[in-house]
Amino acid sequence: MSDVTVREAFFDALRERGLTTLFSNPGSTEVPLLVGLPDDHQFVLGLHEAAVVGMATGYALGRGDAALAVLHTTAGLGNAVAALATARFNGAPVVVLVGQQDRRHLAFEPFLTGRLRTLAGEYPVWVDEPARPQDVPAAIVRAAHEAVTHRGPALVIVPMDDWLQPADVERERAAPLHVVRATGTAGVDALADLLAQAERPALIAGSLGEWDALVTLAERIGAHVWQESFSAQAGFPQDHRLFAGHLPADRTRLRDVLDRYDVVVCVGAAAFKQYPYADGRYAAEGLRVAVVTDDPAEAHRAAAELAVLAPPAAVCRELASRLPGREGENAPPPWFAEPLEPGEPLSAGHVLDALQARLPRNAVVVEETPSSRPELHRRLQAVEPLGFVSAAMGGLGFALPAATGLRMALPERPVVAIVGEGSALYTIQTLWSAAEYGVGALFVILQNGGYAVMDRLAERHQGGVPWPQVTHLDVQSLAAGFGCPAQRVADHASLTRVLDEVVPTLAARNEPLLLEVVVEQDRDFAP
Numbered sequence: 115m116s117d118v119t120v121r122e123a124f125f126d127a128l129r130e131r132g133l134t135t136l137f138s139n140p141g142s143t144e145v146p147l148l149v150g151l152p153d154d155h156q157f158v159l160g161l162h163e164a165a166v167v168g169m170a171t172g173y174a175l176g177r178g179d180a181a182l183a184v185l186h187t188t189a190g191l192g193n194a195v196a197a198l199a200t201a202r203f204n205g206a207p208v209v210v211l212v213g214q215q216d217r218r219h220l221a222f223e224p225f226l227t228g229r230l231r232t233l234a235g236e237y238p239v240w241v242d243e244p245a246r247p248q249d250v251p252a253a254i255v256r257a258a259h260e261a262v263t264h265r266g267p268a269l270v271i272v273p274m275d276d277w278l279q280p281a282d283v284e285r286e287r288a289a290p291l292h293v294v295r296a297t298g299t300a301g302v303d304a305l306a307d308l309l310a311q312a313e314r315p316a317l318i319a320g321s322l323g324e325w326d327a328l329v330t331l332a333e334r335i336g337a338h339v340w341q342e343s344f345s346a347q348a349g350f351p352q353d354h355r356l357f358a359g360h361l362p363a364d365r366t367r368l369r370d371v372l373d374r375y376d377v378v379v380c381v382g383a384a385a386f387k388q389y390p391y392a393d394g395r396y397a398a399e400g401l402r403v404a405v406v407t408d409d410p411a412e413a414h415r416a417a418a419e420l421a422v423l424a425p426p427a428a429v430c431r432e433l434a435s436r437l438p439g440r441e442g443e444n445a446p447p448p449w450f451a452e453p454l455e456p457g458e459p460l461s462a463g464h465v466l467d468a469l470q471a472r473l474p475r476n477a478v479v480v481e482e483t484p485s486s487r488p489e490l491h492r493r494l495q496a497v498e499p500l501g502f503v504s505a506a507m508g509g510l511g512f513a514l515p516a517a518t519g520l521r522m523a524l525p526e527r528p529v530v531a532i533v534g535e536g537s538a539l540y541t542i543q544t545l546w547s548a549a550e551y552g553v554g555a556l557f558v559i560l561q562n563g564g565y566a567v568m569d570r571l572a573e574r575h576q577g578g579v580p581w582p583q584v585t586h587l588d589v590q591s592l593a594a595g596f597g598c599p600a601q602r603v604a605d606h607a608s609l610t611r612v613l614d615e616v617v618p619t620l621a622a623r624n625e626p627l628l629l630e631v632v633v634e635q636d637r638d639f640a641p
């Protein structure tokens with residue numbers, strides 16, 4: 115934290131975004147923001163909120179960019195709703211700051227507390243109540259991006275005590291400085307400029323259905339390619355010489371990776387997707403970050419200087435044809451784990467090594483093995499689109515039904531789900547459907563005796579866990595009950611024997627098979 119207040123950081127953000135004219139009819143909840151308005155900001159008083167929003171709408175239409183209105187809690191926002199609807203129908207990008215009572219006693223519903231989030235109904239294109247005061251400056255910039263992209267009013271609700279809180283000036287902001295939308299060549303021009311200046315560029319692949327364009331770009335500019343953490347799908351061939359590995363999902367380890375580069379472009383990927391909280395920045399100051407994505411929300415919240423809102427593959431192709439080729443070998447350090455020595459007790463690593471050695475290139479792998487996901491990334495390479503598929507929302511119960519559906523859609527491709535036994539139980543009845551409809555997927559259940567990921571995360575806290583280990587569970591019998599053929603494997607020789615038999619049949623199978631493999635828990639979990 116710093117001496118700079120949220121209010122000061124907010125005015126800086128308004129300057130940066132060209133929002134220094136404030137159309138308003140204010141009340142007490144806006145007083146801490148407005149008293150002592152900096153000289154380079156202009157205040158325009160409207161005598162009713164319909165007039166305030168109407169003027170901001172005209173101003174936005176006239177300048178062809180976002181305009182700012184400041185409204186007073188329920189009374190102000192309520193009065194403005196019809197004018198906000200007009201802004202929406204007229205496609206006017208109006209950013210609306212709505213004042214709220216003081217956070218410190220909101221729970222008691224003091225006088226003027228607003229129930230604001232849904233008050234304007236469906237007319238806003240975006241509504242935000244920043245989780246922390248420190249998030250307010252980014253929220254207003256993001257609101258401007260949302261308002262322009264979606265052509266309508268975007269609301270940010272700010273409790274009145276937020277303004278005098280210390281700003282967080284250390285961390286990156288959750289909104290890019292520039293968003294370039296897919297009109298003309300401006301986006302490609304800006305990215306080409308950035309990459310032309312790079313000495314050590316890296317690309318980060320998101321969940322891309324089409325891989326060729328990114329491969330062409332990476333080869334052209336000799337950039338390392340990382341896979342975004344917690345992707346829904348792989349986006350780059352993991353046996354490619356420029357593939358550098360999977361990005362870590364915490365800031366501490368992410369910084370170590372990003373330190374190696376001077377320019378990073380996230381392609382269909384977030385800047386940056388994280389899991390456990392860690393202090394500090396994503397990357398040292400000075401790293402230049404850009405995002406190209408066709409997902410507006412991913413663009414608008416990116417911690418980047420530039421976000422290009424356009425189809426990633428088309429942009430990559432265009433960039434590859436424009437940028438000069440880079441000479442020389444630039445292979446990243448090896449990231450793939452050496453196969454484990456065979457033996458017992460079996461670990462997830464043994465199972466993954468055995469699959470890596472046997473699965474054909476076109477295999478579809480669906481992952482839902484929380485504590486062994488890092489092992490899976492180190493040991494099993496996705497080499498074709500859909501070679502790795504996972505539930506990006508983090509909800510368990512995806513892998514068994516998704517693998518079944520994938521196999522129904524792609525009967526010529528071998529489909530393997532690798533699933534923790536805890537995860538499998540959320541949708542175990544899928545086995546009945548797979549058996550009933552002759553779906554030849556392979557379900558590999560890693561039976562490690564508990565919710566290992568929860569236990570690993572709990573070890574970072576003091577105290578014991580209230581949940582038990584899951585020791586008396588017989589997945590093989592459950593499968594039999596659903597009419598799904600099943601085998602249980604507990605030693606290395608059986609594992610390789612079964613996989614030698616089954617994997618060659620996967621492309622042609624018309625009945626599912628479940629393998630319950632008893633493994634020891636992975637002790638180190640670093641997502």
Ligand SMILES: Cc1ncc(C[n+]2csc(CCOP(=O)(O)OP(=O)(O)O)c2C)c(N)n1
Nearest residue numbers: 484485509510534535536537564565566567
């Ligand atoms: C629907 C749902 N409920 C609860 C959770 C929380 N959760 C995350 S991992 C996990 C345990 C998973 O156990 P298992 O599949 O055996 O994998 P392991 O951790 O042992 O690798 C739970 C309960 C979740 N992600 N989704």
